[in-house]
Amino acid sequence: MVAPPLLRAVIMGPPGSGKGTISARIIKHFGLKHLSSGDLLRDNMQRRTEVGILAKSYIDQGRLIPDDIMTRLMLNELKGLNRYNWLLDGFPRTVAQAEALDKVCQIDTVIDLDVPFENIKCRLTARWIHPASGRVYNLEFSPPKVRGIDDITGEPLVQRDDDKPETVTKRLQAYDAETRPVLEYYREKGLLKSFSGTETNKIWPHIYAFLQTKLPDVSQKDAATPR
Numbered sequence: 001m002v003a004p005p006l007l008r009a010v011i012m013g014p015p016g017s018g019k020g021t022i023s024a025r026i027i028k029h030f031g032l033k034h035l036s037s038g039d040l041l042r043d044n045m046q047r048r049t050e051v052g053i054l055a056k057s058y059i060d061q062g063r064l065i066p067d068d069i070m071t072r073l074m075l076n077e078l079k080g081l082n083r084y085n086w087l088l089d090g091f092p093r094t095v096a097q098a099e100a101l102d103k104v105c106q107i108d109t110v111i112d113l114d115v116p117f118e119n120i121k122c123r124l125t126a127r128w129i130h131p132a133s134g135r136v137y138n139l140e141f142s143p144p145k146v147r148g149i150d151d152i153t154g155e156p157l158v159q160r161d162d163d164k165p166e167t168v169t170k171r172l173q174a175y176d177a178e179t180r181p182v183l184e185y186y187r188e189k190g191l192l193k194s195f196s197g198t199e200t201n202k203i204w205p206h207i208y209a210f211l212q213t214k215l216p217d218v219s220q221k222d223a224a225t226p227r
């Protein structure tokens, strides 16, 4: 029997648009492997690797990490995911990164979260994360069961240093200058699927319906279990 082709998907959107939140739902329902560039960089920073030490100086200033470093890191990680359907989150963020990715694989679809900047800033200052898993919380939108504590492991949550208002402004500027052209790049290739809205819970059903045309929902077996 010939196995169906593997799905190569990318999720894009400005900082705070809900990439991490929606990726978690996609993984739960469709069982893809998730590779988040931000989580990978934060793991490197925490372990004080060479890449992590270098990345910190850029991230703290709200700037993008240089393309060659970022591309090497991500493509190396992707090698281990060859046999799986995967979803890239936070990469590519520049046209040079998108071109490098194209050299090693064929992207099937790019999900673009088109959320206005004015909705984003207050989300980021209320964001708390569990660094080890990448789980994200928000004091208003999705609070943890116990304030400051991860629901699953009981470990402490932290705020990201780069979620300070002044750094957020710089990250949004970097998005406009360097990442919007990537949307055009994929639009021209006919791969871009944009979802516009101001609330994740309203955008999600559309993304869910779109992905159902590509993959079966593997969470159905748990449908009797609420959550």
Ligand SMILES: Nc1nc2c(ncn2[C@@H]2O[C@H](COP(=O)(O)OP(=O)(O)O)[C@@H](O)[C@H]2O)c(=O)[nH]1
Residues within 6 Å of the ligand: 013, 014, 015, 016, 017, 018, 019, 020, 021, 022, 123, 124, 126, 127, 128, 136, 137, 138, 139, 140, 141, 142, 198, 199, 200, 201
């Ligand atoms: N108020 C509000 N917050 C949201 C919504 N969707 C996600 N968030 C929160 O906004 C923050 C940014 O979302 P995240 O998924 O981390 O975005 P990313 O930066 O694109 O990966 C997190 O604290 C989320 O919990 C929403 O619809 N409304």
Ligand SMILES: Nc1ncnc2c1ncn2[C@@H]1O[C@H](COP(=O)(O)OP(=O)(O)O)[C@@H](O)[C@H]1O
Residues within 6 Å of the ligand: 014, 015, 016, 019, 037, 038, 039, 041, 058, 059, 062, 063, 064, 065, 066, 070, 089, 090, 091, 092, 093, 094, 097, 162, 171
């Ligand atoms: N593909 C990339 N290219 C360059 N820098 C990146 C990339 N992915 C992440 N970074 C750096 O890591 C920071 C955090 O990334 P991420 O967690 O994806 O942020 P966000 O929640 O803002 O989308 C970015 O502001 C940037 O400095």
